Amino acid sequence: MNASLVPLYTAHLATLRKHADAALALGGFDHLLVAAGTPLGKFLDDQDYPFVANPHFRHWLPLADAPGSWIAYTPGAKPKLVFVQPRDYWHVVPEAPHGYWVEHFDIVTVRSAAEAVAQLPKGHSAVLAPACPAIDGVTANNPQAVLDYLHWHRSYKTPYELALMREASRIGARAHRAAEAAFRAGESEFGIHLAYLAAARQTDAELPYASIVGLNEHGAVLHYMHFDRTPPAGHRSFLIDAGASCAGYASDITRTYAAHGHAGFQALVESMDAAQQGFVARVRAGQGYPELHIHAHHVIAGVLREHGLIRMSAEGAVESGVTSAFFPHGLGHSIGLQVHDVAGFQQGEHGGSIPRPEGHPYLRMTRVLQPGMVVTIEPGLYFIDMLLAGLRDKPVAADIDWARVDAFRPYGGIRIEDDVACTDGAPENLTRDAFARPD
Ligand code: GLY
Ligand code: MN
Ligand code: MN
16 A cells, blocks of 8 residues: 555645645744643643543654654745653653655754753744643644634545545445454453454554444443443344544444344335435535435434334424434534534634534534545434434323334444545545455
């Protein structure tokens, strides 16, 4: 893969430089200084939380593990990497820089974060770093105008970034296949999780987010992260929301399975899968994401009717809030260096915010889709007791088949999530393409 990345990375870097030039000009800055950051220490302890490098740093370099290091960019000059490689026999120190990207940087290797700061250019700098870096001699200022400009342009992935996201999807699909096999073999949630990690060949801390592995009713807990150590008495259903990382880029994938012999739930999963693929087909230039989210509510109302869960019209189900009780989160979000990527609400390259449609407080994306954007499409249909209870004393309750609802409660819920790139033409479904590959 590395050889094919060389020209893509060269073009990616040229794009980053162009955007950095424009962003610096907005505030009259001489330099852009980007910290990888330093690990966060645990309170009253001598250990750190897992280190996650500043996404702006990972935008320039495929280095996820370089605490204390900096990128210094001055318009017109070759970017500089100040790379920290401590003298430390307690830990594995970051490997010396190598690979397709090193020739594009002047690299200075130092032994400590403090020495790194001494290598940074002096002048009027935009310093993109966590607000309180435990480093003397440089102050993070994170200028809003610079961030707004860079975040806006991060929405449009370069071909290099798309290549890395395809790879993150490929790793995720491989691990999802292993997880499904573990489910069908009767494993516990914990056992399925271990099978996922083994197939991804990534540790928990390397994944882009904490995996959700829920059997049976647990599929109804949107952020279920408990991992039961023992298998349930019977496996009825399985919801897994788990991603993978590649050179700092994320995939975010959800699948829901019915155990053999559970035909009613299997049919509901198939209807949701067909609905989801219909939404994916609408990831096209000019499509407003909020409109797609509202469209999803109408289609899900149709699924609820088709499966005998509600008797009212689709319009009535959306307007009365019935669909929001079954589908209580947003249709998806932007994804890239962060699983919930920046600028989902941004109005333009100089900031501003596009509000969510009323009644949809959890939607994370209000932009109009354009080529280069990558978004998730993740409709859901759940049987959540707390939300269903809110419907039971409303007039619409008469048009809900509660016995049918009760029959599905032991299955928890369904979510199906793909990562989809908007192009000049048909959408590219990174996730389905990855599942279609043999490994
Ligand atoms: N896994 C987080 C999400 O789907 O947004
Ligand atoms: Mn997601
Ligand atoms: Mn997800």
